[in-house]
Amino acid sequence: RARSGAVLIDRNGIIVNGVLLEGAKVGDRLQRPEIDRVLGPTPKPAVLPVAPGVTTAVPTTAFAFPLTNAAGQPIGAYVSETDVSPDSAFSSILKELRSGKTGQYIFVDDRGIVAGSSDPHLQATPVRPLGLSAHEKPGFRRTDSYVIAVDDLPTIGWTAIFRQRASEFEGGLTGPLRSALLLLAVAAVLGGGLMFFLLLRRLRAAREEQRRLAEINAVREEFMSIVSHELRTPVTGLLGFLQTTLDHWDSMSDDDRRAALTRASTNARRLHALTRDVLDTASIESGELTYVFEDVDINAEVASAATAAQDLQPTRPISVSTPDDHAWARADPERVQQILTNLLDNAAKNSAPETPVDIVVSVAGREVQVAVTDRGAGIPREEISRVFDKFVRGRATDTRGTGLGLYICKRIVDAHGGRIWATSEPGGTTLTFALPVVPAPTEPPPAAEPVGTPSE
Incomplete structure (x- = not known):
């Protein structure tokens, strides 16, 4: 069975294209909560609550991206549905979330027992000892140590809880970016977008990687500029002193010849030291020194x-x-x-x-x-x-x-x-x-x- 799919809708929410389940067809209105706000006067992307999909029979969350004309007016939307059932996407979500340091997803069944978690040690344990109640109310709150977001998953009868140490969630981010990510996180969980948190994490990781690569490129460019300058200086000096000595050898005193050759030797040493440093660095980096x-x-x-x-x-x-x-x-x-x-x-x-x-x-x-x-x-x-x-x-x-x-x-x-x-x-x-x-x-x-x- 399909685990994900996508449909294209017009400005009235009518499906105009997509690979659909049996019983759904082009021309139907997409029955997803909150889809109207994606198609409103000020269209914005949205994470839609968990609900039965039209492309997959299992519970799905949906990401809706408005399509606009040149004037910025909505003409439709692209809606991507992703499976969040416990037997498929949950397992992959949890697997990826284990790469986090302090962030945890906790899925609680109607008995207050942890039915799934990014921390395998919490599996099948009561949620109350974690400082959480058996029936957490949907919403967003903060404690001294944690950022906590909660949402009901009525389709499968569970409660989804995300918590992460505030210091890690916000650490290293500028004020505006931190605020934006917090708002996105709240919107994601309260909208049922379990996958959206992963997209945020990947976005942050991608931005960090982009920043790191930009720094590396800047360092490399600076290094090439430095090396070209440092090479040019002793080479120019070496050639200059040698050429001058050759051109005026007969008219130069012994002291002048010695001084010119000494300067040429000094530049040759600089050139040798520079070449050695570059070659030794390459050998060190490759483990061949x-x-x-x-x-x-x-x-x-x-x-x-x-x-x-x-x-x-x-x-x-x-x-x-x-x-x-x-x-x-x-x-x-x-x-x-x-x-x-x-x-x-x-x-x-x-x-x-x-x-x-x-x-x-x-x-x-x-x-x-x-x-x-x-x-x-x-x-x-x-x-x-x-x-x-x-x-x-x-x-x-x-x-x-x-x-x-x-x-x-x-x-x-x-x-x-x-x-x-x-x-x-x-x-x-x-x-x-x-x-x-x-x-x-x-x-x-x-x-x-x-x-x-x-x-x-």
């Missing part, structure tokens, strides 16, 4: 990274503080260098060239901690939780970069079983990462073993 773990002296790695940073920033004071004892971790030394390079690069981008950067290594409990502190403007409190997200760049200063460096740091630290965090205040930011400590080796370390990160 590999690690070669061995026992690593973190003090030595920090000293090496600080020396390299000092060579690139000769005017910036860089201080290093390490514990008297060696601080060892089981790690990939190349990736540790990558973390340190990215943290030092981040400090350089976010502070004036003459201000100091401090690196402090310490052993705390079972962790080796490395903290890199700059003397920049600091990170606004509302942004601190996002500094390790992909494509995020500081908004307090005009920092360059792709917004991938700190994201890569976090993913590498995570792969080592460590942690990374940021603390900030006006006048400086500290980025700290911690790796599990291991005893200093007393004999040559074991051969390195390549491993990869698990696919996500």
Whole structure:
């Protein structure tokens, strides 16, 4: 037997088309409560009460959508009927409603016993212990904790109750949208539209997905703009310095040649770092970034990274503080260098060239901690939780970069079983990462073993 169907009616409610039950025919008037308000002077869509249908013999709810001419006058309506009998649509409704967090449908028979519910634990239990009466009056009400809507289903002799925690039902919605959804919810249940709540839920989910995709697209577009700019800058500089050097080689002094080649080398390093960040991000996302773990002296790695940073920033004071004892971790030394390079690069981008950067290594409990502190403007409190997200760049200063460096740091630290965090205040930011400590080796370390990160 049919579970759903649709008919087309004219402005007088006369059926002009549709697949109908035996006994119903084109030319009959559609006998559905409240259909006249859909065809009134100000036609609006409506959810019609549960009643026998003309396209299916079982109890149905109907959704009526007015059809208007160019002047906005009603010329008819499209009426979609959907089965709400307990042996078919109820089961699918309940199945979908189980995906909710706190929303519950409860169907109560004439004895006050739960005949069906989106919570299977309530099946066949009395409704009174739930704070509901055996014969709830149709309507809408609120308690301190719940939004509750009730309607009679006279065709099958049940009472339909929907309740949801007010905090979840309204959470995260703007005022106008929240009010509209509440009104629609009331109209839906009081009109017998059990399926309409599902449509609302799907609409809200679709809007949320649309918002999420719009954010992703915006981030991607911003990223492509950033990458194209960041690529163009070092490439232009590299080619410019090299071409100038080639064109004027004979007339340039040794100092001028060295200066030009040094600038070209700096731009080449920027280009290499950018390319590495993009490729490493792709490898991380696909789970293909590999690690070669061995026992690593973190003090030595920090000293090496600080020396390299000092060579690139000769005017910036860089201080290093390490514990008297060696601080060892089981790690990939190349990736540790990558973390340190990215943290030092981040400090350089976010502070004036003459201000100091401090690196402090310490052993705390079972962790080796490395903290890199700059003397920049600091990170606004509302942004601190996002500094390790992909494509995020500081908004307090005009920092360059792709917004991938700190994201890569976090993913590498995570792969080592460590942690990374940021603390900030006006006048400086500290980025700290911690790796599990291991005893200093007393004999040559074991051969390195390549491993990869698990696919996500």
